[in-house]
Amino acid sequence: MTYVVVAVFVVVLAAALVVLLGMAIGAFSAMFSGMRDDIRNRRSAARVTSDNPLPARGPEKSPVDPLGDLDATLRSAQARRQGACRAIRDRLDSADPGADEGARDAGGFVVLALDIWCGRSVGRGDDGPDDADGRGGHGADELGRLSSDPVGQIAWMTAAVAERISDIPAWRLDFFDRHSVRVDLTGEVTAIANAAVGLRDQFAILGEAPSGHLASDPEVVSTFAEKSLLLSGRLDELVRRLEAFAGYWHIVAQIQQRQEKQEWLDRVGGIDDFEHVVATEWDRAEADRVRHMADESDVLASIYLDEIAPLAKSLKRN
Numbered sequence: 001m002t003y004v005v006v007a008v009f010v011v012v013l014a015a016a017l018v019v020l021l022g023m024a025i026g027a028f029s030a031m032f033s034g035m036r037d038d039i040r041n042r043r044s045a046a047r048v049t050s051d052n053p054l055p056a057r058g059p060e061k062s063p064v065d066p067l068g069d070l071d072a073t074l075r076s077a078q079a080r081r082q083g084a085c086r087a088i089r090d091r092l093d094s095a096d097p098g099a100d101e102g103a104r105d106a107g108g109f110v111v112l113a114l115d116i117w118c119g120r121s122v123g124r125g126d127d128g129p130d131d132a133d134g135r136g137g138h139g140a141d142e143l144g145r146l147s148s149d150p151v152g153q154i155a156w157m158t159a160a161v162a163e164r165i166s167d168i169p170a171w172r173l174d175f176f177d178r179h180s181v182r183v184d185l186t187g188e189v190t191a192i193a194n195a196a197v198g199l200r201d202q203f204a205i206l207g208e209a210p211s212g213h214l215a216s217d218p219e220v221v222s223t224f225a226e227k228s229l230l231l232s233g234r235l236d237e238l239v240r241r242l243e244a245f246a247g248y249w250h251i252v253a254q255i256q257q258r259q260e261k262q263e264w265l266d267r268v269g270g271i272d273d274f275e276h277v278v279a280t281e282w283d284r285a286e287a288d289r290v291r292h293m294a295d296e297s298d299v300l301a302s303i304y305l306d307e308i309a310p311l312a313k314s315l316k317r318n
Contacts, residue, residue: 037130067209070225077232078150078266081239085157088246092164095253107165109189113159116193117146151200151235155193158242162189167247170256183248192245195238 115121146152162185166170176182206227214220 046187066225067215068223068277071209074228076233077236081235082150082153084243085153085302088157088161088242091250092160096164109162109185110156110184112189113155113193114142114146116190117152117155117197118142119197149157149200151196151203154235154238154242155189155196158192158245159189161242161246161249162186165252168252168256170259171252173255173259175255183245188245192241194239195234199231199234199238206231 143156147156165183165185206224209215210217210220210224
């Protein structure tokens, strides 16, 4: 019995050894197969690389210049604003090409805007600043600086539009008051001129773009860009307000044209069409009658002068 147990144990142990040996052989075979495949892949990759070299590098990107980009953006915005002001000025000039530029620029609203721009106290009534001679002692140099300043030109053009509106005869119609559509010209010029002065002072505080070590400080650069874009955006909205004011002038000018048209129609409406049609027919009949009488006179004259008169002379001599 003991021999049988020992024999069974030996058989089981041998079987276990055989199984373990098979597993070990399989593991080593798999490992060597993986190594062989890896070596084959590396050789294939090396051949592909040698046959197809790496493409050449493209041009390197230029370094980021936030201040340069900001300057380009601000210049573009300023060009748009100047173009808008120039377009409004061209519309004003084309609407009244024969107007006296000097007298127009010396008007009360321009004086008001100039006083606000220069920080002088102003007195104003319903139609503009109180000014005995219309000039208030302001020179052409001050007006030139106002009109050429990137911010001041907005106030100057607003005053020019107000001058044109106040010069339109239709502006004095009670139509605007009855329907509550009359814009306070003095208030509009004052508001836009004060806003322009405030922005001018803010730009002076901001100053030029940072330089030196400040130009390389991210916080300084980002703050400068933020403030610059903020002020530029406010100028954009101020120009849009000016464009709306110019649109109001265009409507008032159209009302003037309609009024002139109606006055013309009323004036010529006094001509009685029926009366003149009857008179025209009477004149045509009279012309035919006179023409007929002229023809008869010609025939009678020919008969009398060519035949009767010579015969009468002959009979008289005989």
